[in-house]
Amino acid sequence: MAIFQHTFQLPAYPRGFHLITQTIEREFGAIRQIRVGLLQVFIQHTSASLTINENPDPTVRGDFERFFNRTVRENEPYYEHDYEGSDDMPAHLKAALLGHSVLIPITNGRLNLGIWQGVYLGEHRNNGGRRTLVLTAWGD
Amino acid sequence: MAIFQHTFQLPAYPRGFHLITQTIEREFGAIRQIRVGLLQVFIQHTSASLTINENPDPTVRGDFERFFNRTVRENEPYYEHDYEGSDDMPAHLKAALLGHSVLIPITNGRLNLGIWQGVYLGEHRNNGGRRTLVLTAWGD
């Protein structure tokens, strides 16, 4: 069994949800060397998130942004962590609800996602800048 | 270290939360060959979820269904992704909140869950049909 690791920076994305499946596959050739295994994608930030959801229809990603903005409000009077901007504390909470990593089976050199599944970056800051991902793949 | 992978379909479940721990153990004999390792259970869908929670009392699973139906409402006027039915966009959001996979330690050929822990399938569609799981186990 072999293991590979690769760190890289995404381009800066605007606030919202973005499909990054193809970027991951393009960046990390090691996936193609694994017949049976797994890929973890880990984001080294606490105000952006990774999750898996529907890939063909961009309105799903818009509805995600609208739902999470209503569920995790800016400027709640009880927030004490407020000195980095009104989008900051909600970004931490959204990241915790959605998750810091995804773990995907690899089969015959490809990510074994369902036909409608894609990897979402959740950019929860107004100006999050470039985000760093650590990719680790292992298997036979 | 060895790695094993197995894909199978669950029977169709009604909307709600369902215990599938025993189904997983029965389907995947490779777990019993591993002394120290891990099992990932991955669901290839974006409107159903996997999580771990209390296994003995079915009212917990009922309260999960009631909580998530109130937290992620159907027919929100801001949903744009609405052409697959009123249960569809909430199902995508519930799946993102709960997760697409669980990762469980294996110890001495058994899932090393806490005594009260079981694997939940969250079926978030009214008629989700059969769901496909990819099981991957690795270890010594």
Added chain:
Amino acid sequence: MAIFQHTFQLPAYPRGFHLITQTIEREFGAIRQIRVGLLQVFIQHTSASLTINENPDPTVRGDFERFFNRTVRENEPYYEHDYEGSDDMPAHLKAALLGHSVLIPITNGRLNLGIWQGVYLGEHRNNGGRRTLVLTAWGD
């Protein structure tokens, strides 16, 4: 590739969110033997959670407690699982929203977390007692 596993009990924490990164690193020397790999931290309970979030400012952890107490209310009239106290059913729901495990890359014998990232224990019961963690690390 090698794999290591270690089970231990945390000290009892009060209800709220607590940083446990250093405890994990101190308890599990195997991390230092791995050049490229991963660590899973798994909690064997259904009313406490593990997640990753901002480590330097304790007000973030306070805001987490306040947010989750408002989002998952005690004494909802529709709860049927209520015989273990008003904090119990909310604890199960919070644990499901936040997660039962974290998975962290290891690079050169260290957890490869972002500079602001730490591992949070979410203690969701008023008197949760000592919680058991199963640590599994693998890699080259």
